[in-house]
Amino acid sequence: MSSTLIRNDGLLFEGADWEFSTIQRCHDAIEAIGVGEMGLCVYPNQIEVIGTEQMLDAYSSIGMPLFYKHWSFGKHFARNEALYRAGMQGLAYEIVINSNPCISYIMEENTAVMQTLVIAHAAFGHNHFFKNNYLFKQWTDADGILDYLEFARDYVMQCEERYGEAAVERLLDSAHALMNQGVHRYPRRRATDLRMEEKRERERRIHDEQVFNDLWRTVPGKGNARPDPTIEERRRALLQLPQENLLYFLEKTAPRLAPWQRELLRIVRMIAQYFYPQSQTKVMNEGCATYCHYRIMNRLHETGQINDGAMVEFLRSHTNVVFQPDFKDPRYSGLNPYAIGFAMMQDIERICTAPTAEDEQWFPDIAGNRDPMATLRECWANYRDESFVLQYLSPRLIRQFGLFHVVDDANEPHLRVEAIHDERGYRKIRKALAKQYDIAWTAADIQVVDVDLIGDRKLILHHRALNRILLDEKDARMVLQHLADLWGYDVLMKEIDPGTDAVLKEHSASPRAGIVQGDSP
């Protein structure tokens, strides 16, 4: 540890050791660059130093500092621990939580350079993204999440005391199985307030008065020959069908759940919803954080606050992070979101400052506007992965990555190269890549379409099998069983070809005894 708190050579630190004052100094220096020069807008930071076991802990509870108890978290912990102990898996340098204040966990084993990098990456990069991106603003409540988690933990604990661990566990198992189908994908209509209601009523009345014609009253009626088809539609509207948020539907409609069970479903659903933006902004989020740390570290080096040795150490881990192996490389395991994200951010900076003729043609609105940071901040605020790629993936980057599009149709004997990085292919590739990040294309589209609450109460779901890709059958059966357990009656799922509406496959499940008791409402 260095003995002097204030160094006279302007360096933030020297060597690998750090202490709390080092962290504070680094944070202040980074803040000066990040907020002062780059115009980042962040939640207040809270940096927590943790050890290995605590990092494993955080891993198993999806990074959250407190969580309710469930065996699956124990499973993840055991697994990560075994992998880590066997040396097969390193631990992350940091975990950052979308909360206000923004909590970043940093590992005690990190060197001083790594701590600086981590603060720049998480406490400023991710933090800015969480605070400004529209998806996070729309779907997450950074101020309330920690309190909500605490409530969730205590509520689950109380339920366990009152109804027994086994009952709670069964319900959570089922709810977890449906977690991916527990999010609202579109903002719902807010409840209208009285003034809005009055206004609408007034407009409606004016409209009625305008189109009023007494003649209609004299037209002979059709009689009650057949039931009004609107009744059917009305019923479905009342149940908010079709409904893709299965957990929401169960919470509101399942006939035989106890109130505490509905609340637990709600907890799982709320947490799923909280994480919903993260899965749609992986490239952007990591790209933003990586771009920020790269820029900040470079500035620190330029201003003589870190020395050459530290810079080399930083560059080494930075290049590891943004490394993208080719598809033939044995290390290849899909596109690296850090690599794509970082490259796109840098590319936007280049287009803003030194555009080529091609850029002028492709990005007339931003090419050469000389203000890369404002452009980037605007991207970070208003896009998600899909729209961002669709808008900003440049031909130059497609060439640089050598991206090509392969179509694999199970009915064809061969795979077909659809597009490569050439003039005809740029737009196709851009569109195809954007689609890969579009959750509407990647996640299975499963909806509750109907339920006959008066008859046998059978729940009918449709899976619209995009591109004729069916559900994984083994898992689907297991999840459907969970769904039936929660619903309390039979469940039928049809897999439907969206083009022809033909039923490709059907699964059904009947409830097992256990979750819903005889104490139906």
Next chain:
Amino acid sequence: MHIVDRRLNPSGKNLANRQRFMRRAKAQIRKAVHESSGSRSIRDADEGGEVVLPAQGVHEPSFHRSATGGIRDHLLPGNKEYIAGDTIPRPQGGGGGGGSEGSPDGEGEDDFRFALSRDEFIDLFLEDLELPDLAKRKVVNAEAVSWHRAGYSVSGSPANLALNRTVRNSLSRRIALRRPKPEELEDLRARIAALADDPEKAEDRQRLEEELERKLRRTGLIPYIDPIDVRYKRFDALPKPVAQAVMFCLMDVSGSMTEHMKDLAKRFYVLLYIFLKRRYKNVDVVFIRHTHQAQEVDEDTFFNSPETGGTVVSTALEEMQRVVEERYNPDAWNIYAAQASDGDNTASDNDKAASLLTDVILPVCQYYAYLEVGRDSEHFPPGFIRRDSDLWQTYSAIIKAGAPMAMRKVGHRRDIYPVFRELFAKKTGAEAVPA
């Protein structure tokens, strides 16, 4: 900005989740534990360690699209050879188009491996088992004595004075004998003082002074604490029971014992060793192998080095007797023996072995288990009466006489654990009659 040092937070935050997971996967973990015991050496069998569970048992399902079929788009980096319209032969096995995307949860369907601690391992291994309650409780020497509180005594060292009890006795005695309280005396003295200057109340004063005199005398006669009040804490010396055991592994290694049989025997010994280790701090293991002659060897030789010769069981028993006399005084050691054999014995030796066992070995043993290992392929059609082996017949006779001994036949490795459980199940079996 705040910096919070969380390293000092209590660890083991995830312990509750881990226990839930263990409980959830108990049946599978138990199976994995029992399977893993075969691959370990006897002495480190109880070290805990990694077990592998099949993934589907603790699988968390979710709706996701299957990895095959339909039309898929792949976007891959690093194109150097293809142009639009090229066809690529479909890669065999693995994800199509080289885009091996892994399973959606990123975990894959591999087996689930994780590490059990030593205690977790043993707990699962030996659930519901109990040693026949035969442990010796003899004092080895003076050092093995522990002191326990045992009420109060009227004599003892001042250090052990039981203050509370003493004062309690004193208080009740003082109340019973009506020893004047200090406040009463004070009160009297004050009243006398008040009357001191008043000659008219001389009579009253006289009376009060007499009363005071009487009370002071009484106070002097009745002590505040009397020797009969005093109590001391009493300690009793309890001899510690013997906390060491020795386990004799006896095995026939003659030509008729196949590798398979030795493997069965080894598994049984491993179980027994772990089990004893749970009960005793010190467990010694003695390996005695025999053909027509017996010899004490180390573990490796015991299981692995081949030997040929006839089969004379009594030699092993004699060897065991020698070792016991030499090193393991039955007064100080709990002696367990497990013998594994295919049941062959030289016919002329049976009587000798029986008498050795009854007269010499069994009296010093806590428990003697005989395991007859058979060939896996030995199947007999129903109705066919299998002839019992020489040793089986010999030992049956001994057990009928009520010796602390048990015997079982084992033909397949899957039988080992059930047989072991049967021998040590919480209710002592009919064959294992307590001594």
